[in-house]
Amino acid sequence: EAQVTQNPRYLITVTGKKLTVTCSQNMNHEYMSWYRQDPGLGLRQIYYSMNVEVTDKGDVPEGYKVSRKEKRNFPLILESPSPNQTSLYFCASSFGLAFTYEQYFGPGTRLTVT
Amino acid sequence: AQKITQTQPGMFVQEKEAVTLDCTYDTSDQSYGLFWYKQPSSGEMIFLIYQGSYDEQNATEGRYSLNFQKARKSANLVISASQLGDSAMYFCAMREDPIQGAQKLVFGQGTRLTINP
Numbered sequence: 001e002a003q004v005t006q007n008p009r010y011l012i013t014v015t016g017k018k019l020t021v022t023c024s025q026n027m028n029h030e031y032m033s034w035y036r037q038d039p040g041l042g043l044r045q046i047y048y049s050m051n052v053e054v055t056d057k058g059d060v061p062e063g064y065k066v067s068r069k070e071k072r073n074f075p076l077i078l079e080s081p082s083p084n085q086t087s088l089y090f091c092a093s094s095f096g097l098a099f100t101y102e103q104y105f106g107p108g109t110r111l112t113v114t
Numbered sequence: 115a116q117k118i119t120q121t122q123p124g125m126f127v128q129e130k131e132a133v134t135l136d137c138t139y140d141t142s143d144q145s146y147g148l149f150w151y152k153q154p155s156s157g158e159m160i161f162l163i164y165q166g167s168y169d170e171q172n173a174t175e176g177r178y179s180l181n182f183q184k185a186r187k188s189a190n191l192v193i194s195a196s197q198l199g200d201s202a203m204y205f206c207a208m209r210e211d212p213i214q215g216a217q218k219l220v221f222g223q224g225t226r227l228t229i230n231p
Contacts, residue, residue, distance in 0.1 A: 042221035097212035105159035
């Protein structure tokens with residue numbers, strides 16, 4: 001089954017404790033992206049990757065890191081989480097960059113930072 | 115800059131009625147795609163329908179259709195014969211031509227649709 005998987009689905013952590021949210025897709029997609037969803041703000045892009053070893057900042061990259069060492073994986077790293085990073089996070093992928101390609105979303109990771 | 119506006123924070127509709135969710139967009143690009151996603155209470159994002167800026171016909175997918183009015187920059191989602199399972203948050207989103215530098219989906223704030231029995 002073609003899908004994007006994320007782990008963990010739910011995470012409660014404390015301020016400053018490094019964490020990684022994993023994302024993996026099995027569709028051989030070149031493009032992958034991370035979004036965060038906050039009430040009243042819709043989804044906003046954090047980082048994206050156009051291919052292996054090619055990543056770039058989105059609209060809200062502060063406090064996050066990413067890497068793309070393999071085509072299928074695109075982990076999101078929070079080096080020192082803070083309460084304002086409490087949010088619902090989505091990983092997404094698409095076949096390419098063209099505007100005609102839909103993005104496939106993972107199930108989401110609900111993160112709470114206390 | 116790209117922008118998506120959904121002016122209806124919430125809508126309440128009787129089961130079996132048709133419903134229109136509004137979406138207007140702002141772009142200076144000629145090449146773009148418009149998408150609608152459904153987010154049920156379980157949280158996942160489900161792709162519903164796509165309309166390309168050069169498509170002359172309105173997109174349809176089962177009970178979903180997209181009322182695309184390019185000159186007015188609107189891309190309203192129409193759900194025919196609504197069902198209780200249609201209760202969810204609905205997001206309109208746009209993706210511009212990457213040649214222009216855009217590398218993301220831009221989302222509206224969403225409309226929460228509630229279907230009443």
